[in-house]
Amino acid sequence: MARADSLAKLAFAYGVHLTRRRLTRPRSQLATLLETYAHDGIRPLLPEERGRHAQLIGCINCGLCALAAGRVGKVRLPDLASSYMRLYARLGEAASDVDGDSPDLEAAAAACPVGVPLGEVAAIVRRLAAG
Amino acid sequence: MSAPSAHDVCIVGGGVTGAGIARDLSLRGLSVLLLEKGDWGAGTTGNSSWMIHGGPRYLEFDWNTTRLSTQDAGYIVSIARNLVYRVVFIIPVMPHDKNNIERMETAMEVYDRFQPLKKAHPHTRLTAAEALQVEPGLTPDLIGAVTMEEWGVDPYRLVFANVQDAIAHGARALNHTRVVGLVRDGGKVIGVRYRGSDGAMSEALAKVVVNAAGPWVPEISHMAGADVHLRPAKGIHIVYPHRISNFSISAESIDGRDLLMVSHAGFTLLGTTDDDFYGDLDSVDVLEDEVDYLLQAFERVFPSIRAYRPVRTTTGVRPTLFKWRRYEDELSRRYEVIDHATDGAEGFVTIAGGKLSMYRLMAEQTSDVVCRKLGHQAPCVTATRPLPGNESDVEPAAELGRRFGITALAAMKLQTRHGSNAGAVLKDSRSGRMICRCEPITEAELAHAARHEQVRTLADAFRRVGLAAGPCAGAACVLRAAGVIGSELEWSASQRFEAAREFVRGAWLGRAPVLGHSGWAQEELAAGSFRGLSS
Numbered sequence: 001m002a003r004a005d006s007l008a009k010l011a012f013a014y015g016v017h018l019t020r021r022r023l024t025r026p027r028s029q030l031a032t033l034l035e036t037y038a039h040d041g042i043r044p045l046l047p048e049e050r051g052r053h054a055q056l057i058g059c060i061n062c063g064l065c066a067l068a069a070g071r072v073g074k075v076r077l078p079d080l081a082s083s084y085m086r087l088y089a090r091l092g093e094a095a096s097d098v099d100g101d102s103p104d105l106e107a108a109a110a111a112c113p114v115g116v117p118l119g120e121v122a123a124i125v126r127r128l129a130a131g
Numbered sequence: 132m133s134a135p136s137a138h139d140v141c142i143v144g145g146g147v148t149g150a151g152i153a154r155d156l157s158l159r160g161l162s163v164l165l166l167e168k169g170d171w172g173a174g175t176t177g178n179s180s181w182m183i184h185g186g187p188r189y190l191e192f193d194w195n196t197t198r199l200s201t202q203d204a205g206y207i208v209s210i211a212r213n214l215v216y217r218v219v220f221i222i223p224v225m226p227h228d229k230n231n232i233e234r235m236e237t238a239m240e241v242y243d244r245f246q247p248l249k250k251a252h253p254h255t256r257l258t259a260a261e262a263l264q265v266e267p268g269l270t271p272d273l274i275g276a277v278t279m280e281e282w283g284v285d286p287y288r289l290v291f292a293n294v295q296d297a298i299a300h301g302a303r304a305l306n307h308t309r310v311v312g313l314v315r316d317g318g319k320v321i322g323v324r325y326r327g328s329d330g331a332m333s334e335a336l337a338k339v340v341v342n343a344a345g346p347w348v349p350e351i352s353h354m355a356g357a358d359v360h361l362r363p364a365k366g367i368h369i370v371y372p373h374r375i376s377n378f379s380i381s382a383e384s385i386d387g388r389d390l391l392m393v394s395h396a397g398f399t400l401l402g403t404t405d406d407d408f409y410g411d412l413d414s415v416d417v418l419e420d421e422v423d424y425l426l427q428a429f430e431r432v433f434p435s436i437r438a439y440r441p442v443r444t445t446t447g448v449r450p451t452l453f454k455w456r457r458y459e460d461e462l463s464r465r466y467e468v469i470d471h472a473t474d475g476a477e478g479f480v481t482i483a484g485g486k487l488s489m490y491r492l493m494a495e496q497t498s499d500v501v502c503r504k505l506g507h508q509a510p511c512v513t514a515t516r517p518l519p520g521n522e523s524d525v526e527p528a529a530e531l532g533r534r535f536g537i538t539a540l541a542a543m544k545l546q547t548r549h550g551s552n553a554g555a556v557l558k559d560s561r562s563g564r565m566i567c568r569c570e571p572i573t574e575a576e577l578a579h580a581a582r583h584e585q586v587r588t589l590a591d592a593f594r595r596v597g598l599a600a601g602p603c604a605g606a607a608c609v610l611r612a613a614g615v616i617g618s619e620l621e622w623s624a625s626q627r628f629e630a631a632r633e634f635v636r637g638a639w640l641g642r643a644p645v646l647g648h649s650g651w652a653q654e655e656l657a658a659g660s661f662r663g664l665s666s
Contacts, residue, residue: 002192002193002194002195003191003192003193005194006190006191006192006193006194007191009194009241010190010191010237010238010241013237013240013241014233014234014237017233017236017237017240018233021233026256028258028261029255029256029257029261030255030257030261030264030265032255033255033257033265033278034265036252036255037217037219037252040216040217041377042217042219042377042378043377044264044265044266044267044377044378045266045267045268045376045377046267047267050266050267050268051267053268053375053435054435054438054439054440057373057375057439057602058440059602060602060603060606060652060653060656061568061569061601061602061603061606061607062656063607074538075538075540076568078568079538079568079571082568082569082601082602082603083540083568083569083570083571083601084540085373086372086373086374086397086398086569086601086602087374087396087397087540087543087544088374088377089216089374089377089394089396090396090543093527093528093529093539093540093543094528094529094538094539094540094543095539096529096539097532097538097539097540113652114652
């Protein structure tokens with residue numbers, strides 16, 4: 001009985017929906033979506049970040065990059081790739097950690113056994129932390 | 132055997148329902164004993180999709196279930212603010228999907244009526260180009276998409292917060308304690324016999340025994356001579372140690388089921404399967420077929436999914452109520468509170484079925500039955516009373532970090548686990564030295580977990596504070612963590628080594644089904660770091 005009632009109500013809602021779609025001109029809701037969740041840090045990745053994303057988050061935390069270079073702001077390089085890259089939605093709260101100097105990230109990336117592009121990692125973390 | 136302890140109520144099962152009942156009854160002023168054979172939330176609860184969701188799929192079956200589920204989700208979101216976060220789904224609609232975009236949007240429009248109950252926003256509809264702007268990793272073949280909001284939760288901390296609050300209100304709660312039999316007096320169940328973590332046998336007398344053992348419910352009922360039929364269903368998830376996307380994504384499987392890639396705080400869960408399970412509940416394996424089934428579905432909407440390195444799998448068994456002749460996926464997640472007085476087992480109550488999102492309501496209704504049996508009149512207060520760590524607002528993470536000499540990120544993660552009690556955890560002992568850098572976890576927090584949070588193994592620490600949950604899968608932290616916990620629990624050097632070995636072996640079982648090329652690179656590193664632990 002509950003099932004039949006639910007399906008009937010859904011069918012009615014479907015009819016109302018189709019009628020509304022016919023009578024009103026659809027407007028883009030993209031801006032609303034992005035605005036609604038910006039406060040929660042839920043923002044899109046850029047297409048170029050998406051393209052390289054599997055590599056960007058490939059860190060296995062071996063620590064070799066720390067030997068080649070120091071810190072980005074207060075953050076040890078291996079932590080940047082293994083820890084900060086996990087928390088996109090809340091990086092804004094940790095923005096103060098990545099303020100400051102960047103070491104020689106090219107040398108650090110060259111030391112990485114799994115090819116994590118550390119310069120790009122630093123850029124994406126800083127972009128998302130800045131909001 | 133020592134003299135039996137006496138309680139008003141003994142609860143068997145320390146998943147979220149059992150812990151919720153223990154909290155509810157303790158807050159109503161009853162004396163409670165809660166027993167869990169493994170660790171808090173280690174069974175079905177911890178192996179769920181980690182979501183407090185309203186259940187839009189129930190709209191097809193029973194709108195009242197959706198209403199109750201969203202309403203209770205709203206309560207949980209209010210009382211456990213530190214443990215929850217918004218999860219925003221993109222539901223891409225593909226050519227030949229079982230639901231076209233108008234049907235999908237209709238469902239979301241109906242669901243929007245319930246969303247305010249759980250403080251969630253209404254859906255949006257996106258064109259294909261807009262969906263690709265929001266998530267460039269989606270397939271360009273999509274027709275369009277709708278979005279839907281749910282809440283993510285750390286179920287392990289949710290269970291433990293309930294346990295903590297129950298203890299604070301007088302309950303006794305023992306993990307690693309297995310119930311081996313019930314104490315009977317004629318037609319009445321008057322207590323339980325259990326084996327503690329030290330192997331010693333004990334008895335506890337109780338006016339009411341509550342069976343909240345999840346999929347183990349039939350086993351415990353059998354001890355009382357009562358039959359409870361479940362239709363246990365196995366579900367697996369693939370775990371990625373990062374957010375693959377800031378948005379969660381749904382996909383349709385080859386057999387038309389809805390699958391989810393859920394972006395949690397610092398990791399992604401991809402799941403789940405739903406298959407009748409007939410095996411040993413204490414040994415549930417993940418099969419490579421199941422992994423492929425999930426990846427196949429997501430490859431269709433998110434083509435680069437196989438480029439990502441999973442770090443492990445999880446598997447659990449749902450305690451679904453029995454129903455003959457239905458596909459697993461069509462089974463309801465409804466629950467039932469059973470008073471076994473009519474089965475010749477007075478004083479014995481079972482709670483069976485249900486789901487994480489409705490745990491508080493299930494606990495309330497079970498507690499109501501228990502109170503009626505005891506003639507105890509006290510109202511339920513769990514819908515509004517905050518869980519530990521939620522009594523006040525948290526301070527800014529950067530400020531907490533500065534005060535204790537740790538990064539803002541480490542402070543923020545600490546706050547997600549302990550809420551406004553985070554400062555007290557750091558004050559409790561020693562330094563802010565990092566033990567697990569991926570998560571990150573300080574030495575002080577780990578020591579606190581061993582001292583105050585019933586952590587007895589490294590796997591307990593994984594559940595309580597996320598030890599070794601990150602991309603390195605413990606390569607950098609397991610031995611050091613064994614040192615910190617061992618020093619709190621006075622383990623010998625060989626006990627510390629054995630604890631680390633046991634953890635590594637257990638973790639391997641969950642990791643083996645998903646090791647790919649880069650997974651093996653990490654595995655080699657871990658094997659070296661573990662210095663023989665994994666052999």
